[in-house]
Every structure is written in structure tokens, then in C-alpha cells.
Amino acid sequence: xxxxxxxxxxxxxxxxxxxxxxxxxxxxxxxxxxxxxxxxxxxxxxxxxxxxxxxxxxxxxxxxxxxxxxxxxxxxxxxxxxxxxxxxxxxxxxxxxxxxxxxxxxxxxxxxxxxxxxxxxxxxxxxxxxxxxxxxxxxxxxxxxxxxxxxxxxxxxxxxxxxxxxxxxxxxxxxxxxxxxxxxxxxxxxxxxxxxxxxxxxxxxxxxxxxxxxxxxxxxxxxxxxxxxxxxxxxxxxxxxxxxxxxxxxxxx
Amino acid sequence: xxxxxxxxxxxxxxxxxxxxxxxxxxxxxxxxxxxxxxxxxxxxxxxxxxxxxxxxxxxxxxxxxxxxxxxxxxxxxxxxxxxxxxxxxxxxxxxxxxxxxxxxxxxxxxxxxxxxxxxxxxxxxxxxxxxxxxxxxxxxxxxxxxxxxxxxxxxxxxxxxxxxxxxxxxxxxxxxxxxxxxxxxxxxxxxxxxxxxxxxxxxxxxxxxxxxxxxxxxxxxxxxxxxxxxxxxxxxxxxxxxxxxxxxxxxxxxxxxxxxxxxxxxxxxxxxxxxxxxxxxxxxxxxxxxxxxxxxxxxxxxxxxxxxxxxxx
Ligand SMILES: Nc1ncnc2c1ncn2[C@@H]1O[C@H](COP(=O)(O)OP(=O)(O)O)[C@@H](O)[C@H]1O
Ligand SMILES: [Mg+2]
Numbered sequence: 001x002x003x004x005x006x007x008x009x010x011x012x013x014x015x016x017x018x019x020x021x022x023x024x025x026x027x028x029x030x031x032x033x034x035x036x037x038x039x040x041x042x043x044x045x046x047x048x049x050x051x052x053x054x055x056x057x058x059x060x061x062x063x064x065x066x067x068x069x070x071x072x073x074x075x076x077x078x079x080x081x082x083x084x085x086x087x088x089x090x091x092x093x094x095x096x097x098x099x100x101x102x103x104x105x106x107x108x109x110x111x112x113x114x115x116x117x118x119x120x121x122x123x124x125x126x127x128x129x130x131x132x133x134x135x136x137x138x139x140x141x142x143x144x145x146x147x148x149x150x151x152x153x154x155x156x157x158x159x160x161x162x163x164x165x166x167x168x169x170x171x172x173x174x175x176x177x178x179x180x181x182x183x184x185x186x187x188x189x190x191x192x193x194x195x196x197x198x199x200x201x202x203x204x205x206x207x208x209x210x211x212x213x214x215x216x217x218x219x220x221x222x223x224x225x226x227x228x229x230x231x232x233x234x235x236x237x238x239x240x241x242x243x244x245x246x247x248x249x250x251x252x253x
Numbered sequence: 254x255x256x257x258x259x260x261x262x263x264x265x266x267x268x269x270x271x272x273x274x275x276x277x278x279x280x281x282x283x284x285x286x287x288x289x290x291x292x293x294x295x296x297x298x299x300x301x302x303x304x305x306x307x308x309x310x311x312x313x314x315x316x317x318x319x320x321x322x323x324x325x326x327x328x329x330x331x332x333x334x335x336x337x338x339x340x341x342x343x344x345x346x347x348x349x350x351x352x353x354x355x356x357x358x359x360x361x362x363x364x365x366x367x368x369x370x371x372x373x374x375x376x377x378x379x380x381x382x383x384x385x386x387x388x389x390x391x392x393x394x395x396x397x398x399x400x401x402x403x404x405x406x407x408x409x410x411x412x413x414x415x416x417x418x419x420x421x422x423x424x425x426x427x428x429x430x431x432x433x434x435x436x437x438x439x440x441x442x443x444x445x446x447x448x449x450x451x452x453x454x455x456x457x458x459x460x461x462x463x464x465x466x467x468x469x470x471x472x473x474x475x476x477x478x479x480x481x482x483x484x485x486x487x488x489x490x491x492x493x494x495x496x497x498x499x500x501x502x503x504x505x506x507x508x509x510x511x512x513x514x515x516x517x518x519x520x521x522x523x524x525x526x527x528x529x530x531x532x533x534x535x536x537x538x539x540x541x542x543x544x545x546x547x548x549x550x551x552x553x554x555x556x557x558x559x560x561x562x563x564x565x566x
Contacts, residue, residue: 002327008357016345087341094305095358096330252309253268253302 006101009092013109017075024075025116028067032121035063039185040128050187053216060125061212062184064118065146069179069204070171072114072147073154076106077167080158089251099245103155107238110151111144118143134217142211145230150175152237159250179204188220203229256318258283258410258441259304264313266299273299274310275465281443281458283318283409286436288456288473289445292557296465297445298338301414304443305335317410331359334408338415338445340395342387348398349374349383352405359406366405373401376431392419400428410441417448429455453549463557476552483521485528487514488541499531522546 017024040056050058083089092102125131133139157170182204188196199205200221210226213219219226245251259281266274274296281287291297302308303315306326315322317329342351352373356366374380377397382390387398396416403411413432417425432455436442446452452459452473459476461469469476492512500507505518516528522544532539 002358002360004360004362005358008354012343012354019345083343086344087339088343090305090307090335090337090341091343091355092358093307094330094333094335095355096327096360097358098327248309252307 002096002098002101005095005097006105009097009102009105010108013075013079013105014112016079016109017113024071024113025120028071028117029120029124032063032067033124036060036125036128040125051189051216051218051220053218054129056125056129057131057216058187058212059185060122060129060131061215062208063125064121064143065204065208065211066176066179066184067121068114068118068143068146069150069175069207071117072110073150073157073171073175074167075110075113075154076151077154077158077161077170079109080106080155081161081164081167084158084250085164093251100242103152103238103242103245106155107148107151110154111147114147114151115140115143133215135214138214139211142207142214142230145234146207146211148234149230149237152234152241155241156237156244159244178202179208182208183220184208203233206230256283257281257316258285258318259443260314260316260319261300261303262314264300264303264310264315266296266303266308266310272465274303276313277462277465277467278313279460279467279470281441284436284439284441286432286442286455286457287444288452288459289443289462290447290449290452290459290553291445291462292447295462295557297462298414299465300462301335301412301443301445305333305412306330331406332409334403334406334411336399336403336411336413336416338418340387340392340399342395342398342402344386344388347384347386348379348390351387351398352402355402356405361406369405369407373404377401393421393424396420396424404435408440410443411435413442413444415445415447417446417451425451449550449553459549461553461556468556469552473549476549482517482519484545485516485521485525486541486543486545487516487528487532487539488512489514489532490538490540493537497532497535497537499535500528503528 036056039059044055047055049055080089083092122131153170157167161167181199182202183199188199191199206221206226206229209220210230213223213226257280259279261277261279264274264277265272277296277300279300289297289300299308303310304317304322306322306329317332320329320332322329343354346354349370352370353366356362356369361369371380374383377400379390379394379397379401382394387395390398396419400413400416403413416428420428429451432442432444436455444451444455456473458472459469460467489512493509496507496509496514500514500516503516503518503524505516505521505524508515508517516524525542525544529539529542
């Protein structure tokens with residue numbers, strides 16, 4: 001194992017997004033603060049309690065999940081695509097780094113960004129509601145596992161993409177709609193019967209539900225699914241990414 | 254024979270119908286300075302990419318000091334320093350950081366790495382730009398950075414893909430001196446170029462590639478001797494209009510034009526004494542004699558059928 005090289009690449013990944021916080025960290029924090037202010041304070045008062053907690057506490061985990069997903073996805077998708085686009089990816093491809101080490105370094109960079117964003121959104125919400133965690137280790141678990149899933153997907157899209165627009169396609173048409181429908185702001189109970197069924201098919205629902213459980217302590221579905229499913233997805237996409245790197249998909253000619 | 258630094262066997266790479274590399278085999282010895290010469294599009298970069306791990310090739314095997322570049326890719330990559338043809342770097346990093354990260358990827362750290370980077374920046378004259386990003390560097394400075402970067406981890410093999418492209422004369426000569434020096438110190442160097450002068454000056458052995466195939470592979474001196482023809486030009490006092498009979502026994506191209514005899518063949522030079530004797534016997538007085546030797550340049554043109562726009566001047 002090339003620990004020194006792995007460390008260097010991980011540090012490079014973290015420094016990359018730290019250098020441009022106005023593009024990487026601030027936007028999700030600002031938009032979340034607005035959601036919390038408007039939905040939580042102004043509207044939330046009229047909504048009352050959902051699942052036995054103030055509305056604001058109900059949707060903050062959803063908001064965190066939404067932004068952890070987009071942050072970790074964008075981080076690795078853009079980082080890898082820019083390397084490919086500017087053609088300096090050969091630096092790491094000709095270095096004595098294993099494909100596992102390369103993918104892991106990218107993923108850790110994205111996980112760190114996901115965690116920073118998640119923690120900051122929780123911190124903002126603490127100004128508006130008394131924030132308590134049912135199980136903070138589970139909170140960390142769900143943020144990390146989600147970042148692993150979506151940074152791996154980000155790497156796959158970063159390999160596949162031929163233009164910058166391709167990276168956005170995925171967020172605009174897949175991630176954002178599915179996350180919102182997965183229950184960032186609403187509980188399944190609020191939905192008509194036929195939409196409930198569909199929600200259970202939405203993978204994002206389980207992620208949101210899992211994180212929400214770690215905060216408020218109640219779950220809308222089987223906990224086993226909310227744990228098992230993300231772990232399965234993380235292993236699957238991470239493994240697929242390492243495989244694509246090993247095969248040199250769009251990396252070697 | 255010394256252990257092979259690079260061993261390529263039956264390498265094939267197709268891009269659709271195009272045979273970019275068509276069954277190439279090549280051994281480069283430990284400590285050798287090898288020149289890989291060929292016109293644009295011949296397949297030089299494709300071959301290099303196979304060695305450094307940037308190519309999924311279709312057939313064949315490539316080994317670096319016995320390590321297969323696919324199966325034992327980590328071991329193989331440790332031994333190689335690679336300077337790419339294109340000058341692209343991480344746009345977020347300063348010159349100094351580019352070198353530090355490169356060292357990091359190659360398992361260097363701390364004091365040792367700092368010292369190495371300092372030394373290389375001085376050796377390559379890029380110290381004054383250490384805090385600039387690469388976009389602010391001139392083409393020549395980028396090339397220096399590129400080669401310095403290849404050397405950070407003190408690799409046993411240095412692979413340079415067209416290091417002289419877009420580089421001014423002074424830098425080119427500095428670079429040649431530097432390469433000669435590290436070669437003397439024992440480094441194996443593989444250099445691709447389409448500057449014949451470069452290969453002729455530096456390399457011990459030369460492979461000429463054209464259209465994906467190696468068309469000549471030999472020690473430089475041999476290649477010059479084996480492939481070079483000489484042209485002897487003889488001016489006679491007497492304006493004759495028929496070639497002297499006695500010259501017929503030389504298996505050379507003979508020509509007579511305006512009283513000047515030209516004799517062209519592989520070993521013409523060694524025949525000069527005999528030719529002069531024969532002319533003397535026929536009572537022809539020689540007033541001028543000129544021998545023109547082929548250089549690598551003209552050999553190259555014959556092999557590849559290409560006149561290089563840069564060297565043809
Ligand atoms: N990625 C690629 N896709 C298709 N054709 C390629 C690719 N890379 C190189 N080629 C073709 O392969 C041939 C050899 O290219 P290359 O090895 O770069 O030549 P050289 O380095 O000798 O100039 C050229 O005809 C080139 O156009
Ligand atoms: Mg080339």
C-alpha cells in the first residue's frame with residue numbers, strides 16, 4: 001500500500017474544494033438557511049408537529065441529506081472530470097497508486113465535503129430549534145455512507161461525461177427530483193395512497209428516513225431496509241468505480 | 254547482455270481500422286540512451302503510453318525491469334519517470350506544489366522531498382516561478398517543469414515524449430547537456446523525437462518507426478554505416494562524354510554530367526583509391542574530388558519517405 005501517495009491525493013482532493021468555498025461550501029448552507037427560515041420559522045408554525053416533532057426538526061435531516069448527496073456527487077464528479085478535461089489525470093494514472101487507492105482518495109475527499117456541509121446545516125438549524133440527536137453516531141453513519149454512494153456515482157459520471165453539461169444532467173433530472181419526492185419536506189403519511197407506494201420504491205426515501213431516524217428517533221419504514229440498502233448501494237457503486245478505473249474506462253485509450 | 258530496462262514484445266494497438274502500433278518488439282537495455290524516431294502519427298506516443306500505463310493495448314506484453322506493466326503495474330510505475338508530450342498540469346497548484354505532490358504520489362515525503370524539489374527547481378531554472386501556477390509559465394518553462402516533474406522520484410528510467418517540441422534552441426541545448434549527464438550517471442533514457450539532430454547527438458541506439466512498424470533498429474553508428482550511402486564526385490580535366498569502362502566493375506550508381514562523374518553506393522568511400530587508380534590508368538586527370546556522406550537525416554527520409562519540415566531546412 002502506497003500510504004504516502006494515497007495521503008497526497010486525498011489532501012489534494014480536500015484542498016481543491018477548500019480553496020473555493022464560495023462554490024463548494026457556501027451555496028448549500030445559504031439555501032438551507034433560507035429553507036429553515038421560511039419553512040421552519042414562518043410556515044412551520046402553522047404546520048405544527050410532524051411525526052411527533054416540530055416541523056423544522058422533521059425536515060432538517062431531509063435538507064441535510066439533499067445537500068450531502070449533491071455535495072459529495074459534485075465533488076468527485078467535477079474533480080475527476082476536470083482532471084480528464086484538462087488532461088492532467090495522467091499524473092495519477094502513471095504513479096504507483098493502486099486503482100483502489102485512487103478511488104478511495106477521491107471518495108474520502110467527497111465524504112469530508114459532505115460532512116462539512118451536513119454539520120454546518122445542522123449548526124444553522126440549531127439557531128431556530130432545540131437540536132437533539134436520537135443517536136449522533138447513526139447520523140454520522142448515514143452522512144458518510146450517503147457520501148460514499150454519491151461520490152462513487154459522481155466518479156462514474158465523471159468518467160462517462162464528455163462535457164460539463166453531462167455532469168449537471170444527472171443532478172437536475174435524477175437526483176434533485178428523486179430526493180424531493182423521497183420526503184425531504186413531507187412524511188409519507190401526508191401522501192395519497194398511490195404516491196405512498198411509489199415512495200417506497202424511491203431509494204432516496206430510505207436514506208432520508210435513516211438520517212431522520214438518527215435525529216428524531218422515529219422511522220417510517222423498516223430500519224433494516226434503511227441500514228441495509230445504503231450499505232449495499234455503497235458497496236455496489238464503490239466496487240463498480242474501482243472496476244471501471246481498473247479497466248481504464250475513458251481513462252486509457 | 255545487461256538486464257532489459259524495457260522489454261516490449263509483439264505490441265499491437267488498433268484504433269478502429271488504423272493500426273497505430275503494428276506488432277512492435279523492442280528491448281532497451283539498462284543504462285541505454287534510446288532514441289525513438291519517426292514522423293508525426295508514426296506511433297511513438299502510442300508505444301510510450303503502453304509502457305507508462307496510459308494505453309489499453311490489444312496484444313503483446315510490456316515489461317519494465319521484468320515487471321509486467323499490467324499485472325505488476327505498481328512496481329513498473331515506480332521505476333519510470335514520464336514526461337508527456339502535452340504540457341498539462343494541475344491548474345490549481347503552484348510550480349512548487351506540482352513537484353511536491355508528484356513526489357508524494359511516488360512515496361516521497363518530508364525533508365527528503367523538500368530537498369529534492371529545491372534542487373530540481375534550481376537545476377531547471379524554475380525556482381523564480383515556484384509560486385506561479387503553470388498557466389503563467391512560457392512554453393519553455395512548462396517543458397522544464399514537465400521534465401523536472403518526471404525526475405522528482407529519481408526513477409531508473411526516464412521517458413521523454415518529444416521533449417524538444419516547442420522549445421527554443423538554448424533550452425534545447427541545455428536539456429541535451431543535462432540528459433547526457435544523467436545518462437552518464439547511469440540513467441536509462443527513452444526519448445521520442447522527430448528532430449533527427451537530437452537523436453544523432455544523444456542516442457546510443459535508434460529505432461525508427463513509421464506507420465506503426467519499426468523500420469530500422471540499430472546502434473547509431475551501425476545505422477549510419479549500414480544504411481548510409483556515399484556520393485563521390487569527381488571532376489576531370491578532360492571533358493569526356495562516356496563513362497570510363499573500368500568503372501563498370503564497381504557496383505555503384507554511375508553518372509556522367511558535364512564532365513563530372515558521380516558515383517553513389519554504400520561503400521563508395523572505401524573504393525576511392527581503386528577508382529582513382531583506374532582513372533589514372535585510362536589517362537584521365539582528376540582535378541577535384543568530393544565525398545558526400547549520408548547523415549541520419551537522409552537515412553531517415555529514405556526509411557520513412559518523409560521530409561521533416563523542421564529538419565529539412
Ligand atoms: N485516441 C486515439 N484515437 C484514435 N486514433 C488515435 C488515438 N491516438 C492516436 N491515434 C492515431 O494513432 C496514430 C499514432 O499516433 P501517435 O502514437 O500519437 O503518433 P506519434 O506520437 O508518433 O506522432 C496516429 O495516426 C494517430 O492519429
Ligand atoms: Mg507523439
